[in-house]
Amino acid sequence: MAEHAADMGATVRVAPREIHDLVYRAARIAGCDPGTAERIAENVTYAEIHHGAAVRAFCEAIEALDLPASAWATAPDALLAAEVAARTGGRASAAFDSPVPLAAIAVTLRHCLERGVAPIGIHGRDRGDLAVSAVEMRTVDQEVEGAGGALVAGTGRDAHRLGVEVDRLLFSGLEAAAAGFLVAEATLDELDLDG
Amino acid sequence: MTTAAAAPSQDRLQAELDRRRPRLRPPAVVMQPAMMGAARLTRYSFSRTMLRRAVQSRWLARRARFDIDDRGHGEAVYEIDASGHKLSFVAFTTTIDESEHTDRVIAERWEVAGALVEGDLTGEFLGLLRRQVPLQEAGRFDPRVLVLTRGNRSVRFFDYLVDALSAGAQPDPDLVADAGYILRSTAFYANGKYGMRSFEGYSEDHPLRVPYRAQFVCAWLFRELGYDLVEHCARAGGGDAAVPFDQRWRRYFGLGNATGLGLVPFAFKHPRVIHAWVAIREMALADVRALPGNRDRLERLDEWIDRAHSHFVHGTDHDCRPFLSSVDVASVVLRVRKAFERCRRDPLPFDALYRWSESHGPETAELVVSLLLELHDGDDRLIDELLTVDEHSPLDPASTVGRMRTLLASRFEWISRLDLDDDSADAWWWVISDNTEEPRRARRDRLDPACRDVAIDVALRLWRLRDALDGYDDDTPIHRVLSEHPEHRLAAERLALSDRAYAEPRDNACSTHYLPLLLQRFQLAMYGMDNFKPKSTDWLRVTLFQGAPRLSDFGVDARDDWVLPARPGSSR
Numbered sequence: 001m002a003e004h005a006a007d008m009g010a011t012v013r014v015a016p017r018e019i020h021d022l023v024y025r026a027a028r029i030a031g032c033d034p035g036t037a038e039r040i041a042e043n044v045t046y047a048e049i050h051h052g053a054a055v056r057a058f059c060e061a062i063e064a065l066d067l068p069a070s071a072w073a074t075a076p077d078a079l080l081a082a083e084v085a086a087r088t089g090g091r092a093s094a095a096f097d098s099p100v101p102l103a104a105i106a107v108t109l110r111h112c113l114e115r116g117v118a119p120i121g122i123h124g125r126d127r128g129d130l131a132v133s134a135v136e137m138r139t140v141d142q143e144v145e146g147a148g149g150a151l152v153a154g155t156g157r158d159a160h161r162l163g164v165e166v167d168r169l170l171f172s173g174l175e176a177a178a179a180g181f182l183v184a185e186a187t188l189d190e191l192d193l194d195g
Numbered sequence: 196m197t198t199a200a201a202a203p204s205q206d207r208l209q210a211e212l213d214r215r216r217p218r219l220r221p222p223a224v225v226m227q228p229a230m231m232g233a234a235r236l237t238r239y240s241f242s243r244t245m246l247r248r249a250v251q252s253r254w255l256a257r258r259a260r261f262d263i264d265d266r267g268h269g270e271a272v273y274e275i276d277a278s279g280h281k282l283s284f285v286a287f288t289t290t291i292d293e294s295e296h297t298d299r300v301i302a303e304r305w306e307v308a309g310a311l312v313e314g315d316l317t318g319e320f321l322g323l324l325r326r327q328v329p330l331q332e333a334g335r336f337d338p339r340v341l342v343l344t345r346g347n348r349s350v351r352f353f354d355y356l357v358d359a360l361s362a363g364a365q366p367d368p369d370l371v372a373d374a375g376y377i378l379r380s381t382a383f384y385a386n387g388k389y390g391m392r393s394f395e396g397y398s399e400d401h402p403l404r405v406p407y408r409a410q411f412v413c414a415w416l417f418r419e420l421g422y423d424l425v426e427h428c429a430r431a432g433g434g435d436a437a438v439p440f441d442q443r444w445r446r447y448f449g450l451g452n453a454t455g456l457g458l459v460p461f462a463f464k465h466p467r468v469i470h471a472w473v474a475i476r477e478m479a480l481a482d483v484r485a486l487p488g489n490r491d492r493l494e495r496l497d498e499w500i501d502r503a504h505s506h507f508v509h510g511t512d513h514d515c516r517p518f519l520s521s522v523d524v525a526s527v528v529l530r531v532r533k534a535f536e537r538c539r540r541d542p543l544p545f546d547a548l549y550r551w552s553e554s555h556g557p558e559t560a561e562l563v564v565s566l567l568l569e570l571h572d573g574d575d576r577l578i579d580e581l582l583t584v585d586e587h588s589p590l591d592p593a594s595t596v597g598r599m600r601t602l603l604a605s606r607f608e609w610i611s612r613l614d615l616d617d618d619s620a621d622a623w624w625w626v627i628s629d630n631t632e633e634p635r636r637a638r639r640d641r642l643d644p645a646c647r648d649v650a651i652d653v654a655l656r657l658w659r660l661r662d663a664l665d666g667y668d669d670d671t672p673i674h675r676v677l678s679e680h681p682e683h684r685l686a687a688e689r690l691a692l693s694d695r696a697y698a699e700p701r702d703n704a705c706s707t708h709y710l711p712l713l714l715q716r717f718q719l720a721m722y723g724m725d726n727f728k729p730k731s732t733d734w735l736r737v738t739l740f741q742g743a744p745r746l747s748d749f750g751v752d753a754r755d756d757w758v759l760p761a762r763p764g765s766s767r
């Protein structure tokens with residue numbers, strides 16, 4: 001709550017879906033198609049929970065970049081292409097046109113891992129704003145992955161149970177960036193009246 | 196509802212369906228808009244499963260606080276001990292001018308604002324609720340808060356009921372007419388909205404870790420508050436002359452609800468959830484249709500048919516199009532009764548009755564389904580498990596275009612019958628209003644979406660994906676197609692996710708001909724709502740928990756035969 005002790009300072013505690021919904025809307029307004037916006041939202045939400053600094057990275061991106069043409073939209077595709085190549089060749093790499101924050105690819109990497117392909121050199125302790133210019137990928141032992149998956153699930157549950165601390169100003173910025181997705185009630189009422 | 200633990204239950208649901216496969220109704224019948232729009236509450240609607248599970252688990256409930264003045268203004272707290280979890284429904288009540296009453300979710304003031312919370316209700320927590328809950332969407336909450344709700348008194352009946360009781364009389368059945376409620380709610384926010392607890396934040400063994408369980412606990416206590424407010428105000432006005440509701444009336448009223456377009460996007464966005472809802476009903480129907488007709492079962496169905504007739508015949512004949520009025524439903528019940536007389540000596544009488552109903556239109560068929568399901572005796576614990584589904588199913592980037600074509604043909608062949616190339620198929624888009632984020636529709640020729648559309652145009656997107664795939668060889672991996680055409684990503688991912696028989700409402704939400712009421716009714720019936728009263732093509736009023744046990748009945752008289760109550764003492 002607004003007056004809750006945790007929310008009186010520089011941070012605000014939010015539910016994961018709030019991050020997801022706001023990032024999705026902001027990405028749409030920035031010109032992304034629904035599928036790409038959804039993927040960006042999933043990446044940022046996952047990265048904020050597991051790595052932190054993801055909302056910050058996204059807010060900086062929508063200020064500075066043409067989002068649909070940026071690596072935020074395209075880097076996951078490069079990763080998926082590398083994953084498919086690694087599944088047949090054992091190893092492959094994805095290089096991005098420009099460095100992309102881990103926040104833009106975190107859940108995509110997770111999905112690759114679930115299918116048996118892991119990134120080399122990217123770790124759970126890395127922050128969401130870590131700049132990544134290329135990712136080396138290799139097939140992995142599913143049993144090793146299983147143990148890691150349990151840890152990730154635990155962190156996710158805590159985030160859903162307790163919420164996620166996000167910088168208050170950044171969250172306000174995100175809300176402002178997403179607000180354009182909504183259409184004024186008065187406009188809709190006018191359309192209804194006009195038939 | 197997206198959990199790894201949900202995956203085994205999803206497999207279990209599929210196994211249960213596979214076991215009954217020859218007797219299941221096909222998706223081509225069940226998922227047709229007209230059939231979905233005729234759905235009725237059943238034994239497995241969420242209001243009923245919530246109450247059954249609460250009784251089975253020996254939950255304890257009490258009114259803990261009632262600081263309400265003579266006008267009905269103040270605070271009330273209801274507590275539930277749910278298998279060791281302390282839940283409280285905290286309500287703040289006032290009155291507003293009649294002119295400020297609206298069913299729209301966008302209203303700014305409410306006569307009742309409430310929240311279901313978990314944990315100790317300390318002075319600090321109560322103080323925060325006192326300030327934040329009346330603000331509703333403008334408030335800020337934390338994970339101790341599970342559900343946020345609000346509503347108003349019935350303008351037509353609240354004061355009448357108070358006056359009657361304060362004068363020492365019970366309501367006049369003919370004046371109460373079709374009123375099925377005292378308070379009418381308009382929203383039950385939960386699952387992470389405004390900082391509240393996420394569904395996934397409930398531990399594996401939490402009693403509210405079942406879809407919509409928290410909302411229905413909240414709604415049931417909201418209904419209890421309505422009774423308490425009326426009786427309290429009656430006592431305040433009538434003093435010693437006042438009486439409480441008598442045995443005939445003390446369960447009759449439910450909670451009203453007004454529902455707009457917000458339900459529609461949910462149904463199009465959650466195919467595996469919709470599948471689970473429908474599959475559970477279809478499993479139960481298949482089981483009942485396979486039952487032979489022994490005396491007990493035949494008599495029980497006779498009783499339910501009589502009960503349905505008594506309930507509906509006391510309603511009104513007001514225009515409820517596209518649905519039937521209550522009195523018209525009563526006529527259908529009479530036809531069902533006659534048909535059942537003819538079927539009862541059949542070796543499989545319930546199957547024979549269903550087969551008869553199917554040829555008499557969706558309203559008849561779904562009424563018969565709801566009646567037949569009263570004979571089913573499923574395992575509620577299992578049903579709870581089956582409702583929790585895994586919505587996580589990322590598209591395999593190595594899938595080939597050939598595989599996608601095959602999936603399109605097997606999972607979405609029905610879209611070819613929707614005339615999706617016609618201009619009328621893409622006439623509307625779905626939008627979120629800036630006022631409390633209410634979903635609405637706008638005509639494409641009147642307002643440019645400009646990237647603000649809510650992407651529930653499932654049929655159109657799949658249709659366009661089908662065309663786009665024409666330019667590729669069967670061996671092309673889908674990730675290559677999507678990197679060249681990201682606009683088809685959503686459709687390709689939906690194709691992967693939509694892997695269950697009853698996942699998709701077979702309709703196009705963007706068509707000129709689309710009627711939201713049909714899908715709204717389907718969802719409301721699944722929740723356990725009844726008395727569908729459309730107020731336009733886009734919104735309707737309903738009632739829930741009408742006839743349900745009260746707080747004081749908990750653990751004493753909690754039989755599951757409370758639906759379809761007859762209006763007390765009706766002259767008809």
